[in-house]
Structure formats: structure tokens, C-alpha cells
Amino acid sequence: MTEPVSGQLGTGDPAAVVSDLRVVRGGVEVLHGMSLTVESGTVTGLLGPSGGGKTTLMRSLVGVQIVASGQVDVLGRPAGSAELRHRVGYLTQSPSVYPDLTARENLGYFAAVLGAPAGDVDRVLAEVALTDAADRAVSRMSGGQQARVSLAVTLLGAPELLVLDEPTVGLDPVLRADLWSLFHDLAGRGVTLLVSSHVMDEATRCDRLLLVREGDLIADSTLPELLVRTASEDVEEAFLKLVRANRAEWDGDR
């Protein structure tokens, strides 16, 4: 069993509180009354199969999602409040940067929009290991590099909460390990990170876990707690047991 890398637990108020969140997209209810908290100063993993509502939950936290009902508070304010726009960084699943500009031009622009200090562009380029490719057009980069340019944008300024949708997908293992250690460095400085992944193994890198399936939260705990509670060897097994238990409970109710 692997211990969470940085066990720093939240001090004070949670970074995000979601209560009874319902979201309907395209006439289909995607989140069915979800409630959870994200402890501040942690790396919280949002894990589950794709199509389970991870992205919708993240969009709701950032305040770009129209929600049907429920309450989403981020850093003590309703999600999407104007003053949160400086304090929350959001990484979408597909890179949202300008492919015809270089990495440096992209970052320079977003830094200007955020009013980030002058040295920030070089700092974030180094943090995502792109200093050498800084002056290459994004369209000429590999998929992994494009994803890192997009990630670098979220690191500009001084965000207090980072909402990262699958930031490590498709990266080589060395880079992935580097990014996870960057995430923990950031958490050590008091930044809260919510990181989604459909790769269950990444659970070992997170301080806390939120397991999501078909629009419901099926677990909210640390990895050790989860494994003990479900008597499982790994997250994959725990996930299966939780789904079966839920189903049995549901059948029992009927």
C-alpha cells in the first residue's frame, strides 16, 4: 500500500463545497444531486470512468457550467463569482491555447489578461519543462507538449485553486512523475488542486480521492481508508466493490 505523497491535511475552511448539485446537459441529467467538499491545501483526485460526470463537476466548480439546482461554493464565494476569476485556474481536457502562436506568445497573452508579473511566463515554462520549446508554434508540438502549454496557462499568476481535467493523460511516465511532484509542491505552498483522471493508478498520487460514476459520488476518502473499508488491494478493486455494493443496496430498496 502506498502512502499519499504529501499528507498535508486541510487547515481551516474547505476550498470548495458542493451541495446537492444537479446538472442537466442535452436533456439528460448528468449529475444527480452530488455533494462533496475539497479540503484546502490538498491534491484531491477525481477518479472514475469517462462519461461519469467528472468534467461536468469541474466545469461547475469553475463556474462555466449552467447548473439545474444545488449550491457550489469555491473559496467561500459562489462558483463563477467575478472575484474568483483571478483565484481559480482551470485546465480543460483538450488544450485550449492558440495553435498558431508559440508557447511564449500564448503565455504572454494569458499573463497579460491575468495581470501576472513579468517573470511568470519563464517560471511556468520551466515548471512544465517547456523552456526549450518555448518559441515553437503550438501546432507544431506533440500532443503532450500542447497539453503542457495549456497546463502552464493555469499556473500563471497566483491561483489558490487549480481545477485540472486529466492533466497527465498521454504523457511519458517521467514527465508524469515530474508533474505530480509539481502538484505536491504547489499543495505544499497552500494551493488546492483537484485533478481528474480515468486512470485509477493515479489514486496513489493523491491526498484524497473522490470516486465518481454515472453522476454519483461513490467514495470520498483517503486511499488507505478506502482500501481498508472495502478490504481491497487497489483502487480498481475498491471501485468495483463499491459499485456492486451500491447496486445491491439499490436492488434491496426496490
Added chain:
Amino acid sequence: MTWRITWATARRALTQVRHDHRSVALILGVPTMLMGLLAWMYSDQPGFFDQIGASLLGLFPCVVMFLITAVTTLRERRSGTLERLLAMPMGKADFLGGYALAFGLVATAQALVVATLSLTLFGLDVAGPTWAVILVAVADALLGTALGLWVSAFAATEFQAVQFMPAVIFPQLLLSGLLVARDQLPPVLEVVSTVMPLSYAVDAMKHLTTSPTVGASLWGNLAVVLGFTLAALVLGAATLRRRTP
């Protein structure tokens, strides 16, 4: 509206244009070539090119800027960059203002090149002052930019965005007085033509074609064109949503 963000957006849009050498060549080259072609066509009918030349000088930037803006803004909407910007401290006015500024500058460059070559090399004779011709051309280009921004909200693909050009611009062109004088149109169409911005753009250029002075009628027409531009920008702003389904 924050000037820092508006200016950064304009600079970024101009950098994108600068990287795209072929588009720069098309923006400057195509209207110039068309004006040259027109001058050549009417080379045996003196006076005819002078009659419509100035009006077309105002229409080309409008059409080109409409297309460029519609496609560029659609890309912003679809690539996720617009959503990212609107989740940042970016005002809608900053976004639209930045684009209007950037493409206004591109349009100014285009109008300068096309007007200079038309007035010298192609022998276009315009009674009014050259600066006024360029001013009207830039106003027309801004109108095209604003209409393109607005229309991009209704297009799901770049293919659709391009199809909006004949839908939005061509009826205005037909009724603008370029083919048939507006007072000779059937009454219903004449009324329709008075609520179309391009009619005023053509009127402004027609004024400059024949009158050596810049009078109240020119400023009036120009004001109407800019009024439509502002209205289209406001409509465009309404289509920029921070929250989406």
C-alpha cells in the same frame, strides 16, 4: 473594460495574423487585384470605373473582414480559448474591443494599400479627399468585423460561418444602390434598403465620388454605419456567455 486586457487581445490577434503570411497576402492582394480587374474591364468606357470604383473600395474590406472575423471568433468559441478567457478576468467589452481594434488596424492597412493603388496605378478619379475615402473604407471594415462577430454565434462550423457571408452581405449589396439606385427600387425594397447598413456605406462613397467637399451628408452616413457597427457589437456581446449548457 480594462485597457491592458483589450490591448493585449488586439496584440495577440495581430500576432496571429502576422504568423499567417498567406492570409496577409490574400487580405492585401485580393481587393487590389479585383480593383485592377475592374479598371481594366472598363478601360474603354471612361467614367464608368470612377462611378462605382469608390463604392467597391468600401465594400471589399467589409466582406473580407466579415469572413476573417466570423471564422476567427468561431475558432475561439470552439477551441475552448473563449471559455478559458471568460473564466479569467476578461470583460466581454475587452474581448470585442480587442478584436475590433486589431481588425480595424488590419482594415486600415488594407484600405491604404487598395486605395493608394486604385487612385494612382489604376487611375481611379474621386472628387473627395483621399483621407475621407480611406476613413469610409475603415468604417466599412469595422462594420464587417462587427457583423462577423455577431454571426459567428450562429455557426457551428467554419463551413457554416463562410456560408453566412452570402446570406448577410449579399442582400445588402444588391439593395445598396450599387446596381439600381435606391429611389428606383420597388417601394418595399426601398424601405428594406434603408435599414441595411451597407446602403449608407455606399451612399458615403457615392458622395465622395462626386463631391469635392466633406459635408454633413457624408458625416451622417458615416455615423449610421458606425451606429450599426456598435449595435452589432452589442448583439455580439450578448452571444458571449460565461456559463454554457
